[in-house]
Amino acid sequence: xQNRQFIxxxxxxYLAGPxxxxxxxxxxxxxxxxxxxxxxxxxxxxxxxxxxxxxxxNFIRPFDLGELIDCDVFGKIIETKCSDLPEGVSVVxxxxxxxxxxxxxxxxxxxxKEFSAEEWLTALSSPxxxxxxxxxxxxxxxxxxxxxxxxxxxxxxxxxxxxxLLSGMRVIGIAGGSRKTxxxxxxxxxxACVDYKSKSxxxxxxxxxxxxxxxxxxxxxxxxxxxxxxxxxxxxxILMVGRVSANNSNDPEWDPANMRHxxxxxxxxxxxxxxSYKNLFPSVNAKIGRLLKQKLLKMHNxxxxxxxxxxxxxxxxxxxQHVGKVLIKYADTxxxxx
Amino acid sequence: xQNRQFIxxxxxxYLAGPxxxxxxxxxxxxxxxxxxxxxxxxxxxxxxxxxxxxxxxNFIRPFDLGELIDCDVFGKIIETKCSDLPEGVSVVxxxxxxxxxxxxxxxxxxxxKEFSAEEWLTALSSPxxxxxxxxxxxxxxxxxxxxxxxxxxxxxxxxxxxxxLLSGMRVIGIAGGSRKTxxxxxxxxxxACVDYKSKSxxxxxxxxxxxxxxxxxxxxxxxxxxxxxxxxxxxxxILMVGRVSANNSNDPEWDPANMRHxxxxxxxxxxxxxxSYKNLFPSVNAKIGRLLKQKLLKMHNxxxxxxxxxxxxxxxxxxxQHVGKVLIKYADTxxxxx
Numbered sequence: 001x002q003n004r005q006f007i008x009x010x011x012x013x014y015l016a017g018p019x020x021x022x023x024x025x026x027x028x029x030x031x032x033x034x035x036x037x038x039x040x041x042x043x044x045x046x047x048x049x050x051x052x053x054x055x056x057x058n059f060i061r062p063f064d065l066g067e068l069i070d071c072d073v074f075g076k077i078i079e080t081k082c083s084d085l086p087e088g089v090s091v092v093x094x095x096x097x098x099x100x101x102x103x104x105x106x107x108x109x110x111x112x113k114e115f116s117a118e119e120w121l122t123a124l125s126s127p128x129x130x131x132x133x134x135x136x137x138x139x140x141x142x143x144x145x146x147x148x149x150x151x152x153x154x155x156x157x158x159x160x161x162x163x164x165l166l167s168g169m170r171v172i173g174i175a176g177g178s179r180k181t182x183x184x185x186x187x188x189x190x191x192a193c194v195d196y197k198s199k200s201x202x203x204x205x206x207x208x209x210x211x212x213x214x215x216x217x218x219x220x221x222x223x224x225x226x227x228x229x230x231x232x233x234x235x236x237x238i239l240m241v242g243r244v245s246a247n248n249s250n251d252p253e254w255d256p257a258n259m260r261h262x263x264x265x266x267x268x269x270x271x272x273x274x275x276s277y278k279n280l281f282p283s284v285n286a287k288i289g290r291l292l293k294q295k296l297l298k299m300h301n302x303x304x305x306x307x308x309x310x311x312x313x314x315x316x317x318x319x320x321q322h323v324g325k326v327l328i329k330y331a332d333t334x335x336x337x338x
Numbered sequence: 339x340q341n342r343q344f345i346x347x348x349x350x351x352y353l354a355g356p357x358x359x360x361x362x363x364x365x366x367x368x369x370x371x372x373x374x375x376x377x378x379x380x381x382x383x384x385x386x387x388x389x390x391x392x393x394x395x396n397f398i399r400p401f402d403l404g405e406l407i408d409c410d411v412f413g414k415i416i417e418t419k420c421s422d423l424p425e426g427v428s429v430v431x432x433x434x435x436x437x438x439x440x441x442x443x444x445x446x447x448x449x450x451k452e453f454s455a456e457e458w459l460t461a462l463s464s465p466x467x468x469x470x471x472x473x474x475x476x477x478x479x480x481x482x483x484x485x486x487x488x489x490x491x492x493x494x495x496x497x498x499x500x501x502x503l504l505s506g507m508r509v510i511g512i513a514g515g516s517r518k519t520x521x522x523x524x525x526x527x528x529x530a531c532v533d534y535k536s537k538s539x540x541x542x543x544x545x546x547x548x549x550x551x552x553x554x555x556x557x558x559x560x561x562x563x564x565x566x567x568x569x570x571x572x573x574x575x576i577l578m579v580g581r582v583s584a585n586n587s588n589d590p591e592w593d594p595a596n597m598r599h600x601x602x603x604x605x606x607x608x609x610x611x612x613x614s615y616k617n618l619f620p621s622v623n624a625k626i627g628r629l630l631k632q633k634l635l636k637m638h639n640x641x642x643x644x645x646x647x648x649x650x651x652x653x654x655x656x657x658x659q660h661v662g663k664v665l666i667k668y669a670d671t672x673x674x675x676x
Contacts, residue, residue: 059602221597240601257595259559262609263578264397269607271600 001028004307004337006097008053008063015248016053017315021069023308028100036085038075038093038101038108039335043310044121045326046071046155050318051247058243059273069097072125074117076335085110092120097310099330099337119292122299122325123159126274128288129281130241131160131217134272135167137280139237143168145214146233150224151244152193153180155325158300160217161188166296169215172208174224176320183323187300196224206231212265221245226258229267236267248318300324306338339366342645342675344435346391346401353586354391355653359407361646366438374423376413376431376439376446377673381648382459383664384409384493388656389585396581397611407435410463412455414673423448430458435648437668437675457630460637460663461497464612466626467619468579469498469555472610473505475618477575481506483552484571488562489582490531491518493663496638498555499526504634507553510546512562514658521661525638534562544569550603559583564596567605574605586656638662644676 002025009022031037049071052063063069073095080087084105093108095101111120122128135141147164151157152173161184164171173184173193184193192208194201205227212233218225222245225238232238262269277284291297302322304313307330317326332338340363347360369375387409390401401407411433418425422443431446433439449458460466473479485502489495490511499522502509511522511531522531530546532539543565550571556563560583563576570576600607615622629635640660642651645668655664670676 056598057602058598059604240597243597243601246598257597259578259581259595260394260396260584262607263581264395264609266397266609266611266614268609269600271602271604271606273604276604 001100002026003028003098003100005099006069006310008065008067008069010065011055012050012053015315015318016050016311018311020053021311029102031079031081031102034082035102035104036077036080036082036087038073038091038095038103039078039331040073040075040095040099040101041329041331042074042117042121043097043328043330044072044125045310045314045317045328046126047242047244047247047318050314054247058247059275070094071096072121073101074111074121075101090117090120092125097307099307115289115292118299118301118303118327121327122155122301123288123292123297124285127155127325128159128297129284130156130272130274131163132284132288133274133277133280134217134239134241134270135160135163135215136284137277138270138272139215139217139239141167141169141215144170146170146172146209146211147215147217148172148174148209148213148228148231149190149217149219150174150196150228151219151242152184152188152190153323154219156219156241157184157217158188158324159297161190162297164215164217165189166291170211172205172213174205174220174228180323183300196227202227202230212236215239217241219244222249229258229261232261232265232267234265236265238262238267238269240269240271302326303329305329305332339438340364341366341436341438343437344407344648346403346405346407348403349393350388350391353653353656354388354649356649358391359649367440369417369419369440372420373440373442374415374418374420374425376411376429376433376441377416377669378411378413378433378437378439379667379669380412380455380459381435381666381668382410382463383648383652383655383666384464385580385582385585385656388652392585396585397613408432409434410459411439412449412459413439428455428458430463435645437645453627453630456637456639456641456665459665460493460639461626461630461635462623465493465663466497466635467622468494468610468612469501470622470626471612471615471618472555472577472579472608473498473501473553474622475615476608476610477553477555477577479505479507479553482508484508484510484547484549485553485555486510486512486547486551486566486569487528487555487557488512488534488566489557489580490522490526490528491661492557494557494579495522495555496526496662497635499528500635502553502555503527504629508549510543510551512543512558512566518661521638534565540565540568550574553577555579557582560587567596567599570599570603570605572603574603576600576605576607578607578609640664641667643667643670 091108147169153175173190181193209231219242221243429446485507491513511528519531547569557580559581
């Protein structure tokens, strides 16, 4: 039995793509005592995977050249030498772009069959947990106030918009292109969605935010964030959750930031990381799980299949071609690798 | 009896100076019912006066051309047609660069003789209240943690450094030139003070902040703020209190802001305005007054005299020539205008 992996071959100038990864095929090794083998069934792509192919440090170190590309996966234990990791159970963990992973208990969470692989990798993982935690632990939504969400059609944005609407807020999305803005209003139900690629972006945004943005959930930074800062309500809360704009640029240090408006509106900018709330993951998943069961929260994913397609799908995702969370199946329903 | 006033003649390119102000002399008018006349005895210069000579809006509108330049003053009521404003009492209020002001009760606060004019215009006004409120209401100092204060030798900085030290914090000042940095360490007692004009500024700052800055009290913004952002401790709190750097520039909108470090350290940036805490002014002054009486908090002012010197002294202050609060006497001890 052989294992396929994608490892980092070179660092991208702009966005990572197939040319930056090497396919590495190696024999599967026997397990040691205390280990188990996971067959990866589905992987989730994330913006941070692209960021880590570059050589700058944010909250997390870059991938080394030659290193397996890490990512969140859903899989099944197919062989075990560890009593805490029984054969046949499903797990989620950060096990990377590969067919098989050798794991120890602390690397994975055993997950129930109550939810699907897709749910475990989306609503019950970063995409759902991030806005749930940022809104519940920091910003606290308020009915009648306005929430602005950038990257609103993206993996995290789709849950942020939904949670804002469930909270009774007026929700304004920001997304690129009419396909996405229509998705955000018609499928997610946002009150408005503004196209940041449009020439009338600033005017459209000002129009949509007529009472000012009380909470800005920012996944992008850069010029988009600056445009929103001109439309802040007094005492606005800015959740700085992602920095796609800086991550995609060649100068990750600097954001131009329109601090004049932040200052005059007495806004607060909270840099937010989900990882600082790990102790809350179980209770947050209980709440998100309930919303899923009640069909108040819905998944919006873009699904692919085939291990070998992973690098090109990452490039598509980083260039903003897909809506919702991007998932790739690595095994068919019979467990055969694809 | 005549009244001298300085009014705005033209907007400065860079820093306001004598060429931007006109001296206007007009007869003192009879009082109407409900009014009183204040003889201005001392005025306090502030960075916001310079900012308001330019035509951009922050939290406060610019002065109009031809408008009396406003500022905080200490004075005495010398004539009254208002029972709430008895003759002979001392008042503070924003009455501007002039010899005499006609006032209504809501424009001033009657102040006790318990404190001096200098104290009422400094520790018990913006210079003392601003850091007391920002630290007590937002950042909360913690013994053993590190406080970084920019513009540490300035009007507000001198009280911020002292309050940080009284709170048991390690206090690092930032100031321009050896005269000021020495003042901050030897007179104020800061643990270190770094010269932002020095070529070794970044290295000196990193050295002084070896455990990271837990609270950054920022009066300056711009490149100084960015340098501090590289030295933030995890979960640092940034109090954005002033933006001298942007106010003095020709592009007040934009600050370059090193958001990468703010993000990776999960810092929070609080835009702070004292005016949002007006209801707390009396209780804050009671606490600051106690610290003054106990000689735990000391004044550090630069004193001048003579109404006609006001515009040139403002220019000196804006160009960073003075230490502590800049005060100008407009009347001698016998009450004669000077």
